[in-house]
Amino acid sequence: SSDQHQTDEPVTTICPYCGVGCGIQVQQGDDPGDVQFMPWGDAPVNEGRICIKGGAATEVVDHEDRLTDPLIKDDSGEFREATWDECYEFIVDELERIRAAYGPDAVGFFGSSKTMNEENYLLQKIARRYGTNNVDNCTRMCHASTVWALRTSLGAGAMTNSMADLRAETDVFWIQGANPGEQHPIANSQYFRQAVLDGATVIQVDPHANKTTRSFQIDETDRHMHLQLNPGTDVPLLNIVLKTVLENDWIDDEFIAERTEGFEHLRETLAEFDKAAAAEECGVPLADIELAAEKYATAENAAIFTGMGMSQHRCGVDNVQNEINLALITGNLGRPGTGVNPLRGQNNVQGTCDVGAMPNVLPGYQLVDDDEARERVEEEWGFDIPDEPGLTNVEISHEFGDGIRGLYVMGENPIMSEPDANRVAERMEELEFMVVQDIFPTETAEYADVILPATTWAERGGTVTNTDRRVQRMRGVERVHENTKHDLEILSEVGTRLFGAAGFDFDTPEAVFEELRQVCPSYHGMTYDLLGEEGLHWPCYELGDEGDPYLYEEDFDTESGLGHIEGVSHTPPAETPDEDYPLILTTGRLEEHYNTGTMSRRSSTLNRQTPENFVDVHPADAERYGIEDGQAVTLTSRRGEITVEAKVTDDTKEGVVWTTPHFAAASANKLTNDVLDDRAKIPEYKAAAAEIEVALES
Numbered sequence: 001s002s003d004q005h006q007t008d009e010p011v012t013t014i015c016p017y018c019g020v021g022c023g024i025q026v027q028q029g030d031d032p033g034d035v036q037f038m039p040w041g042d043a044p045v046n047e048g049r050i051c052i053k054g055g056a057a058t059e060v061v062d063h064e065d066r067l068t069d070p071l072i073k074d075d076s077g078e079f080r081e082a083t084w085d086e087c088y089e090f091i092v093d094e095l096e097r098i099r100a101a102y103g104p105d106a107v108g109f110f111g112s113s114k115t116m117n118e119e120n121y122l123l124q125k126i127a128r129r130y131g132t133n134n135v136d137n138c139t140r141m142c143h144a145s146t147v148w149a150l151r152t153s154l155g156a157g158a159m160t161n162s163m164a165d166l167r168a169e170t171d172v173f174w175i176q177g178a179n180p181g182e183q184h185p186i187a188n189s190q191y192f193r194q195a196v197l198d199g200a201t202v203i204q205v206d207p208h209a210n211k212t213t214r215s216f217q218i219d220e221t222d223r224h225m226h227l228q229l230n231p232g233t234d235v236p237l238l239n240i241v242l243k244t245v246l247e248n249d250w251i252d253d254e255f256i257a258e259r260t261e262g263f264e265h266l267r268e269t270l271a272e273f274d275k276a277a278a279a280e281e282c283g284v285p286l287a288d289i290e291l292a293a294e295k296y297a298t299a300e301n302a303a304i305f306t307g308m309g310m311s312q313h314r315c316g317v318d319n320v321q322n323e324i325n326l327a328l329i330t331g332n333l334g335r336p337g338t339g340v341n342p343l344r345g346q347n348n349v350q351g352t353c354d355v356g357a358m359p360n361v362l363p364g365y366q367l368v369d370d371d372e373a374r375e376r377v378e379e380e381w382g383f384d385i386p387d388e389p390g391l392t393n394v395e396i397s398h399e400f401g402d403g404i405r406g407l408y409v410m411g412e413n414p415i416m417s418e419p420d421a422n423r424v425a426e427r428m429e430e431l432e433f434m435v436v437q438d439i440f441p442t443e444t445a446e447y448a449d450v451i452l453p454a455t456t457w458a459e460r461g462g463t464v465t466n467t468d469r470r471v472q473r474m475r476g477v478e479r480v481h482e483n484t485k486h487d488l489e490i491l492s493e494v495g496t497r498l499f500g501a502a503g504f505d506f507d508t509p510e511a512v513f514e515e516l517r518q519v520c521p522s523y524h525g526m527t528y529d530l531l532g533e534e535g536l537h538w539p540c541y542e543l544g545d546e547g548d549p550y551l552y553e554e555d556f557d558t559e560s561g562l563g564h565i566e567g568v569s570h571t572p573p574a575e576t577p578d579e580d581y582p583l584i585l586t587t588g589r590l591e592e593h594y595n596t597g598t599m600s601r602r603s604s605t606l607n608r609q610t611p612e613n614f615v616d617v618h619p620a621d622a623e624r625y626g627i628e629d630g631q632a633v634t635l636t637s638r639r640g641e642i643t644v645e646a647k648v649t650d651d652t653k654e655g656v657v658w659t660t661p662h663f664a665a666a667s668a669n670k671l672t673n674d675v676l677d678d679r680a681k682i683p684e685y686k687a688a689a690a691e692i693e694v695a696l697e698s
């Protein structure tokens with residue numbers, strides 16, 4: 001196809017790791033496995049710069065662990081090589097059997113934020129043609145609550161602004177529960193840092209000091225601030241900020257009157273709110289929070305950045321709503337340099353949601369239970385779509401062996417990415433049938449009945465959508481292993497065989513994109529040609545639209561056209577410290593690793609930096625427990641235990657321990673709590689009760 005490598009020239013593509021969407025080049029030598037990284041000096045987002053992950057991304061393409069042939073698990077539980085044909089038949093037979101026995105809602109489909117728009121589009125179309133809306137992706141774990149709050153209160157579940165306008169115009173960056181210094185290194189260095197060099201102020205709200213703190217030397221100047229709050233106290237902290245803004249009349253009356261609704265509700269919610277008591281609960285001096293409020297509210301342009309420290313709580317929607325409240329009452333929306341901006345995790349987590357790989361929405365966030373929207377898509381697709389929202393991925397996982405009998409996993413690793421991982425593993429044993437389509441034998445693949453070997457990001461073409469809604473093309477070099485297939489080829493074959501119908505057989509990613517744009521209004525004005533090398537920011541409704549670098553200049557995309565303010569009250573984490581588990585465990589990621597580590601742990605450059613998990617322990621806690629820096633400790637919660645090295649550091653607060661989910665043997669998710677936010681169904685990864693002790697063997 002036109003997306004494949006035809007010459008010895010390097011191809012321009014997009015980094016497979018984070019949502020910043022940096023452009024890179026990939027060069028293939030005479031040996032197909034010789035795939036090298038090259039910078040792309042004109043890349044639109046990063047202008048040639050990359051972080052350690054982007055530079056090491058090609059290391060996994062020809063890694064010795066690559067899955068190179070399809071595998072079927074035989075009766076003894078061992079995997080044996082199989083032909084593609086055999087696998088397809090097995091998959092079709094099993095999916096048909098399960099549907100006949102239990103109905104279509106007995107199967108779940110997991111899309112992947114690591115795969116492209118076209119692939120996720122086709123996967124969700126297969127799920128819906130099969131007869132279920134049980135299709136989801138890992139956005140559920142990272143920003144489901146953010147998307148919920150932004151969509152209902154402003155209109156679109158995405159960054160309101162773009163990195164470029166923020167760099168040029170922002171005076172105050174309010175970064176809460178996000179760590180761009182570590183997780184979005186190029187956004188941090190190329191955009192935010194540039195603004196800071198030009199005089200912008202950073203206010204970081206995070207229980208943990210990290211590379212963001214250090215990159216701006218936040219703790220060492222009077223200009224910037226780090227509010228190091230207790231995990232799970234974001235609502236009270238923002239309520240202090242909001243009440244301070246109201247008390248000092250730092251509100252934007254005109255904006256509130258003309259562009260918002262619900263202001264009175266916020267006023268009422270805060271009327272009896274006790275700032276001093278709340279500051280105590282947050283563990284931050286009241287005067288510091290008031291000063292931060294003043295810096296934000298009196299700035300000409302202030303922008304909020306929000307990350308998983310906000311979203312991954314059972315009150316995740318409330319957390320983000322309170323950020324929206326702050327932006328709306330101060331008029332910090334609808335113009336350059338402002339907004340509420342989620343920093344999205346994976347390179348295509350935005351796009352995977354945009355194209356409808358979610359249980360409640362079709363492509364373009366059209367609700368499955370909106371009859372008019374659904375019927376429009378049905379007309380295009382030529383079949384009926386179930387009209388009730390399906391289950392989210394954690395709900396699907398909770399139903400393994402009960403309501404859910406079969407699972408199709410494309411490029412995800414739920415056994416490590418979901419909370420309370422030990423229970424996920426137990427339940428996964430109960431599935432009657434599971435397909436895993438991936439590039440490596442993941443921890444999840446061990447439980448599969450069929451493993452389909454896919455090609456990597458560097459070997460295929462398609463589009464991905466980055467954190468500021470920029471849709472960009474990826475281009476591939478030749479396949480490294482002959483018997484692997486592109487995700488799109490696999491899905492085309494599965495869909496065509498399963499339904500014996502047209503509508504699933506696509507030769508190229510471009511052909512899928514052409515269909516996608518017919519059913520996804522915000523992508524309708526894009527074509528592969530128009531995307532070119534620069535990409536386009538959605539919304540792009542008609543051919544020729546330039547795309548919007550910032551949203552809501554005139555109206556919000558809500559029914560009333562107004563931005564929705566709603567006061568929220570504190571919901572503490574589901575588990576708080578007690579006698580048995582007296583510490584609060586919180587989690588975060590590292591710059592050199594990526595989520596469940598399927599790729600990053602196999603990259604020698606990345607793995608060298610941090611080969612094993614560890615836990616940050618405050619010096620006062622270390623003394624109390626007799627823990628020395630570097631010693632092995634056992635960290636336990638009600639759900640499991642891991643043994644890791646202790647790092648004694650005041651990066652964390654007293655009473656709070658901090659660890660990561662990246663490492664299979666000692667993943668934080670063996671400990672995390674799978675309680676969900678009621679509305680967005682995101683798990684509470686960021687707060688659990690825990691205990692620590694010196695490990696027996698040390």
Ligand code: SF4
Nearest residue numbers: 015018022051054186
């Ligand atoms: Fe890749 Fe993100 Fe690093 Fe850019 S900042 S090179 S997109 S991991």
